[in-house]
Amino acid sequence: MKSLIGILDLSTKEIDNLIHTAQDIIARPEAYREKCKGKKLATLFFEPSTRTRLSFEAAMYELGGNVLGFSEASSSSVAKGESVADTIRTVNCYADIIAMRHPKEGAPLVASVKSQVPIINAGDGGHNHPTQTLTDLLTIYREKGRLQDLTVGFCGDLKFGRTVHSLIEALSRYSGIRIVLISPDELRLPEYMQNKLSALENVTFTETKDLEEAIPKLDILYMTRVQKERFFNEADYIRLKDSYILTPEKLAEAKADMSILHPLPRVNEISVEVDDDPRACYFRQALNGKFIRMALMLMLLEIQ
Amino acid sequence: MLVNPIKNGTVLDHITAGRGMELYRILKLNELECPVAIITNAYSLKMDRKDIIKIDGEAPLDLNVIGYVDPGVTVSTIRDGDVARRIHLKLPQQITGVIRCKNPRCITSVEQELPHTFRLDDPQSRVYRCIYCESRAK
Known part of the structure; x- marks a missing residue:
């Protein structure tokens, strides 16, 4: 029985298989409509989420299964002080x-140790969010046709952005990856992540504060939100939240086939005028999230 | 200075000079009823100066704790006056219950019964990370 706690729990072969299955689901959805008939997914959301929870639920319904669960801690026994381990056993x-x-x-690691059924980490604070990373990888694959030989820019909050850390770790296992880190000093990629990248031969990385300078080189631009909930000090959040805003003017120098990704929700870091640009992939990315979660649940439930 | 050889017990040798008392405290050797000798700043050909701890009796020692505090220590088990076993310690791959995770966002900050376990991430820099949140041990 396998769980998914961090993206590195999956080998590149497993990730490639998931992408292959997701592509097949997109091509032949009718073939998957009863794959999970009689199966139940529990969505235990101890903090609010819109797209991740709905995406999981839509994924299970489209596989013919059912869903139960809660969407905030206050409506569960956690509000009475129950431990994660006891909740999971129940x-x-x-x-x-x-x-x-x-x-x-x-918390999901604690759950996986106690659980008799597969656990999928749907986000644990600022730490891991592996199904978002799978979503990002499927999106890059569908937009570019490959996961190798890409120049990928990460822009915004690279310090607390869990999606950034996980995607960098996942991409680092492919060849010819050039990473461009675009952030203010206060939100730079943590040193230990930079050290990991420095030790890799198949990955190069550069740092800049200037989005406009970096943008012409990029195949992928991964924008992030400066997340209020990751700051203990509101003054720091207010000072940094508008560091980078992507506008049509800034896109003028970008490649015609550059793909703009964003894990969503967006606040104002991508201007709404960019939404109609064919390079904006973030809503297609949200749709991909459902397909890759379908593929993931089939894999973890060992359903062919 | 002369400390008599022990007959049955344990000798912790090649302790970095100045770390002997720290190990004594962490291993709670003050709670043992048998004689314990701490020699500090002993002359050493290999280390110039070193500390030594001799425990003249049975003592349950957590080698991972000793290895974490001072990975160069040699632990000799003495039986009937002879060395029955000698272990050259290294940094342990994993330690539990020695240090606590200080990250307020970690699950261990709210679930008190969870063991605080850290995994060796970088042996050269002696960096350990919490197995739950991956924060660096401080």
């Missing part, structure tokens, strides 16, 4: 697979 009695979001880092 939910094991009712569900075949569990998708869990929790504000505390490491």
Whole structure:
């Protein structure tokens, strides 16, 4: 029985298989409509989420299964002080697979140790969010036709942005990846992540504060939101939240086939005028999230 | 200075000079009922100066703790006056219950019964990370 806690729990072969399955689901959705008939997904969301929870639920419904769960901690026994381990033991009695979001880092790992059914980490604080990374990888693959030989710019909050860390780790296992880190000093990629990148031969990385300078070289531009919930000090959040805003003017120098990704939700870091640009992929990315979660649940439930 | 040889017990040798008392405290050797000798700043050909701890009796020692505090220590088990076993410690791959995760966002900050476990991430820099949140041990 396998769980997914961090993206590196999956080998590149497993990721390639998931992308292949997701592509097949997109091509032949009718072939998958009863694959999970009789199976139940529990969505345990100890903190609010819109797209991740709905995406998981839509994915299970499209596979013919059912969904149960809660969408905030206040409507669960956690509000009475129940531990993660006890919650998981209880939910094991009712569900075949569990998708869990929790504000505390490491909570899904605790759950996976106690669980008799697969656990999918649907986000643990600022730590891991592997299904977002799978979504990003599927999007890059569908937009570019490959996961190798790409120049990928990450822009905005590279310090707290869990999606950035996970995607960098995942891409680092492919060849010919050139990473451009675009952030203010206060939100630079943490030193330990930079050290990891420096040790790799197949990846090069550069740092800049200037989005306009970096943009002409990029095949992919991954924008991020400066997340209020990751700051203890509101003054720091207010000072940094508008660091980078992508506008049509800034896109003028970008490649005609550059893809703009964003894990969403967006606040104002991508101007709404960019939405109609064919290079804007973020809503297609949200749709891809459902397909890759369908593929993932089939894999973890060992359904062919 | 002369400390008598021990007959049955443990000798912690090649302790970095100045670390002997720290190990004594962390290993709670003050709670043992048998004699314990701490020699500090002993002359050493290999290390110039070193500390030594001799425990004249049975003592359950957590080698991972010793390896984490001072990875160069040699642990000799003495039986009937002879060395029955000698272990040259290294940095342990994983330690539990020695240090605590200070990250307020970590699950260990709210679930008190969870063991605080850290995994060796970078042996050269002696960096350990929490297995839950991956924060660096401080």
